[in-house]
Amino acid sequence: MNVPILRMLDITKDFSGVRALDGVSLEVARGEVHAICGENGAGKSTLMKVLSGVYGHGTYGGVIEFEAEEASFKSINDSEARGIVIIHQELALSPYLSIAENIFLGNERARIGIVDWNRTNLEASALLARVGLRESPATPVLQLGVGKQQLVEIAKALSKRVKLLILDEPTAALNDEDSEHLLNLLEHLREQGVTSIIISHKLKEILSIADRVTVIRDGKSIETIDMHGPDATEGRIIRSMVGRELTSMFPPRKAEIGEEIFRVENWTVYHPIDHTRRVVDDASFYVRAGEIVGFAGLMGAGRTELAMSIFGRLYGRNISGTVFKHGKPIDVRTVEAAIANGLAYATEDRKRYGLNLIGNITVNVSAAALSKLARWGVIDRHREYKVAESYRERMNIKAPGVDTITGKLSGGNQQKVVLSKWIFSGPDILILDEPTRGIDVGAKYEIYGIINELAAQGKAVIVISSELPELLGLSDRIYAISEGRITGEVPREEADQEVLMHYMTAGKD
Amino acid sequence: MSTDTTLRPTPKAAPRKAAINLRQYGLLAALVIIVALFQFLTNGRLLMPGNVNNLIQQNAYVLILAIGMVIVIVAGHIDLSVGSVVAMVGAVTAIAMNNWGLPWWAAVILGLLLGAVIGAWQGFWIAFVEIPAFIVTLAGMLLFRGLTLVLLTGGTIAGLPAPFTAIGAGWLPPVFGEVAKKDSLTLLIGIVASAALVLQLIRTRKTLKRLDLPREPVTSFSIKAAGAVIGIMALAWLLAGYNGTPIILIILAALILVYTFVLNRTVFGRHIYAMGGNLFAAEMSGVKTKWVNFLIFVNIGVLSGLAGVVSTARAGGAVASAGQNYELDAIAAVFIGGAAVQGGIGTIIGAVIGGLVMGVLNMGLSILSVDAAWQMAIKGLVLLLAVAFDIFNKRRSGGR
Numbered sequence: 001m002n003v004p005i006l007r008m009l010d011i012t013k014d015f016s017g018v019r020a021l022d023g024v025s026l027e028v029a030r031g032e033v034h035a036i037c038g039e040n041g042a043g044k045s046t047l048m049k050v051l052s053g054v055y056g057h058g059t060y061g062g063v064i065e066f067e068a069e070e071a072s073f074k075s076i077n078d079s080e081a082r083g084i085v086i087i088h089q090e091l092a093l094s095p096y097l098s099i100a101e102n103i104f105l106g107n108e109r110a111r112i113g114i115v116d117w118n119r120t121n122l123e124a125s126a127l128l129a130r131v132g133l134r135e136s137p138a139t140p141v142l143q144l145g146v147g148k149q150q151l152v153e154i155a156k157a158l159s160k161r162v163k164l165l166i167l168d169e170p171t172a173a174l175n176d177e178d179s180e181h182l183l184n185l186l187e188h189l190r191e192q193g194v195t196s197i198i199i200s201h202k203l204k205e206i207l208s209i210a211d212r213v214t215v216i217r218d219g220k221s222i223e224t225i226d227m228h229g230p231d232a233t234e235g236r237i238i239r240s241m242v243g244r245e246l247t248s249m250f251p252p253r254k255a256e257i258g259e260e261i262f263r264v265e266n267w268t269v270y271h272p273i274d275h276t277r278r279v280v281d282d283a284s285f286y287v288r289a290g291e292i293v294g295f296a297g298l299m300g301a302g303r304t305e306l307a308m309s310i311f312g313r314l315y316g317r318n319i320s321g322t323v324f325k326h327g328k329p330i331d332v333r334t335v336e337a338a339i340a341n342g343l344a345y346a347t348e349d350r351k352r353y354g355l356n357l358i359g360n361i362t363v364n365v366s367a368a369a370l371s372k373l374a375r376w377g378v379i380d381r382h383r384e385y386k387v388a389e390s391y392r393e394r395m396n397i398k399a400p401g402v403d404t405i406t407g408k409l410s411g412g413n414q415q416k417v418v419l420s421k422w423i424f425s426g427p428d429i430l431i432l433d434e435p436t437r438g439i440d441v442g443a444k445y446e447i448y449g450i451i452n453e454l455a456a457q458g459k460a461v462i463v464i465s466s467e468l469p470e471l472l473g474l475s476d477r478i479y480a481i482s483e484g485r486i487t488g489e490v491p492r493e494e495a496d497q498e499v500l501m502h503y504m505t506a507g508k509d
Numbered sequence: 510m511s512t513d514t515t516l517r518p519t520p521k522a523a524p525r526k527a528a529i530n531l532r533q534y535g536l537l538a539a540l541v542i543i544v545a546l547f548q549f550l551t552n553g554r555l556l557m558p559g560n561v562n563n564l565i566q567q568n569a570y571v572l573i574l575a576i577g578m579v580i581v582i583v584a585g586h587i588d589l590s591v592g593s594v595v596a597m598v599g600a601v602t603a604i605a606m607n608n609w610g611l612p613w614w615a616a617v618i619l620g621l622l623l624g625a626v627i628g629a630w631q632g633f634w635i636a637f638v639e640i641p642a643f644i645v646t647l648a649g650m651l652l653f654r655g656l657t658l659v660l661l662t663g664g665t666i667a668g669l670p671a672p673f674t675a676i677g678a679g680w681l682p683p684v685f686g687e688v689a690k691k692d693s694l695t696l697l698i699g700i701v702a703s704a705a706l707v708l709q710l711i712r713t714r715k716t717l718k719r720l721d722l723p724r725e726p727v728t729s730f731s732i733k734a735a736g737a738v739i740g741i742m743a744l745a746w747l748l749a750g751y752n753g754t755p756i757i758l759i760i761l762a763a764l765i766l767v768y769t770f771v772l773n774r775t776v777f778g779r780h781i782y783a784m785g786g787n788l789f790a791a792e793m794s795g796v797k798t799k800w801v802n803f804l805i806f807v808n809i810g811v812l813s814g815l816a817g818v819v820s821t822a823r824a825g826g827a828v829a830s831a832g833q834n835y836e837l838d839a840i841a842a843v844f845i846g847g848a849a850v851q852g853g854i855g856t857i858i859g860a861v862i863g864g865l866v867m868g869v870l871n872m873g874l875s876i877l878s879v880d881a882a883w884q885m886a887i888k889g890l891v892l893l894l895a896v897a898f899d900i901f902n903k904r905r906s907g908g909r
Contacts, residue, residue: 335795356786368794370776
């Protein structure tokens with residue numbers, strides 16, 4: 001390898017006296033895909049913000065060399081001018097503008113302030129072809145799925161003549177197909193000489209695409225592993241990330257399965273806008289006490305829609321079917337009734353639907369079961385505090401106190417708050433939708449432990465997940481969904497990724 | 510993601526010192542500074558007993574509306590119609606007394622009921638039809654102003670009964686006579702209020718101690734309690750030297766207590782904050798968001814009705830132009846009082862202090878005989894600066 005495109009030497013960054021980065025060094029070779037791994041809160045995002053000038057020159061310690069020149073970016077504009085583009089986990093596209101307008105936003109193809117639409121659309125088409133997105137440049141972005149939006153972001157980066165592309169968790173919200181397309185694209189760009197840095201929790205992806213991996217732990221760079229060498233294994237990276245060997249990704253568990261608690265029969269849900277489309281089609285399933293049941297399906301298969309339509313009809317219209325608890329039909333037509341009948345649903349998007357991010361841990365934990373803490377509509381705040389405090393200890397929520405605002409917690413700890421909220425509501429049936437999305441390895445292990453404990457208490461647990469290894473590691477039984485229909489039911493012993501994938505891709509006959 | 514490395518597990522909650530709410534104290538300090546400034550500029554005329562009395566009676570309507578408005582704003586809405594509702598309720602109560610011969614108390618009840626009906630009307634469109642409150646109350650602003658003009662085509666209605674006007678411009682009767690030329694009832698109310706406040710503070714502190722919950726240090730606690738007592742007694746002393754306790758002050762005190770309790774201690778109040786913080790999350794936690802929205806607007810309807818009664822009583826008659834720009838005063842008070850435009854943040858006491866800041870400005874500038882046009886310009890700048898200061902503060906403290 002010749003002169004590296006980027007060298008970050010001994011970077012330190014303090015936040016009001018607390019060290020977030022403590023002497024991190026990173027070297028990225030020209031034309032490679034360089035992955036950065038680390039648990040949430042390890043400092044990966046902070047490092048990328050230092051690199052892209054979000055934290056400007058002078059607010060951090062250490063030296064950044066870009067293309068063998070010392071760089072002192074004062075803002076994101078400075079780094080973009082040099083060809084460094086960062087694509088954040090939360091995409092930053094304007095939904096009502098077209099693809100072409102988004103690509104050239106802030107960088108318009110214009111003459112004396114007047115947009116040259118022909119040039120805009122022509123160049124946009126060329127960029128779309130480069131990223132392999134077959135859409136008209138005039139399509140409004142809101143009509144695209146997340147995967148395609150991601151591609152628009154990359155096209156936008158390419159329009160800025162990107163030399164170093166930084167992707168923060170690019171596949172976190174993508175299904176397998178879109179993820180694969182994105183990874184292929186990165187390889188393609190590598191051939192065209194674009195260097196990329198990719199931050200990801202998905203080690204499989206890293207193994208398949210990265211040339212080298214730098215691991216960051218507790219604000220320090222631990223090591224850089226050559227992925228073409230003998231050390232290129234998942235276990236090796238995990239060991240480096242957590243600083244210890246994880247013997248298993250899943251805590252041990254002995255399932256004690258009892259009577260059937262929950263049953264759904266002939267559940268059919270129509271799309272809220274397209275009234276002819278069946279999003280859930282005649283689904284029937286059951287869960288027993290102490291059982292963990294997985295729901296596998298590709299993105300858009302209808303897993304979340306199934307859960308949300310059951311839980312207080314939060315999704316869909318013309319819903320038909322029956323929900324039974326202990327063999328008796330129950331009312332789940334409103335969220336309130338569903339909660340009162342012992343259901344709990346932890347959403348997949350905890351920031352948007354799960355938490356009051358400007359509220360503290362206490363008010364979030366009590367939110368779904370305030371009536372338990374109140375008499376005549378007046379809240380017993382001392383008891384509320386004690387309850388929140390007990391969950392903070394029990395769930396090992398890492399925060400200075402229960403008056404910490406949840407928006408300031410890491411993803412894993414936020415998820416623990418969401419789980420606390422639902423456990424405190426005292427449910428018999430818990431539906432957990434992507435319970436470990438965007439959560440680091442250590443916290444995942446803890447969440448799995450919590451799920452096992454809930455099952456051990458005799459609750460019926462439903463886990464919806466896009467990660468098949470997670471479902472295989474957790475569940476006693478797995479249902480596969482495809483195009484709104486339950487296409488398979490597989491007991492743990494018979495389940496493997498191939499079998500599930502077979503059912504998950506089983507289309508309508 | 511970046512700062513959570515700082516959060517270390519604290520396995521057992523050590524008795525921590527409660528974080529003092531600097532924002533609220535800052536606001537109080539700002540009020541004190543503004544009072545002191547005008548006291549100096551007006552050569553001591555601002556805090557003359559008569560002026561203090563007028564400050565309360567003249568600004569009662571803003572404070573009442575601000576209490577309703579802060580709830581609406583915390584829930585993530587806005588209400589532009591309150592000024593028109595004030596005018597319409599004023600007109601109807603005046604007509605009820607003078608034309609229909611209703612007794613004053615029946616007219617007041619009618620006024621409050623009318624407020625509730627108007628609130629239910631707007632709440633219906635906002636909560637159940639899901640039209641944004643901005644639109645619904647903008648329509649209401651025109652609708653109710655128009656109806657008021659229709660009602661008052663005969664012109665102003667004046668000559669309202671004395672018990673009615675006393676609500677806005679009267680005082681408690683001097684039932685205990687005078688002590689050293691001061692109304693003893695007012696002094697007594699001051700003493701009772703101070704004692705009740707101190708007792709309540711001590712009781713809360715004891716509970717916190719018993720439950721081993723974080724509490725503020727003794728010194729700041731004592732300073733706070735002493736400051737509150739001095740404030741209350743100074744107010745009582747000034748009012749006792751004038752005409753005694755304005756009836757409206759009792760109403761205001763009751764409203765502040767009740768609504769603070771509702772927002773801080775009840776499930777309903779918690780639901781309002783939860784909806785303002787994250788509407789989806791509240792909905793998915795089983796909050797009946799539609800009904801909460803509906804009740805919020807019924808509530809501000811009733812409070813607008815009360816403000817209508819109070820301002821009509823204070824003016825001694827109903828005019829079609831009553832209540833103009835009241836919505837803007839109330840909204841300004843709420844934002845000066847630290848509420849967030851996106852909802853989820855705001856307190857009753859903040860809104861009341863915000864209202865008082867505006868009131869003191871009004872009065873001080875009037876005493877200084879500053880032109881009304883300039884007064885308006887200055888108030889606009891104060892609103893802008895107050896919110897700018899707030900945002901600056903939040904950024905510095907690293908909040909969101």
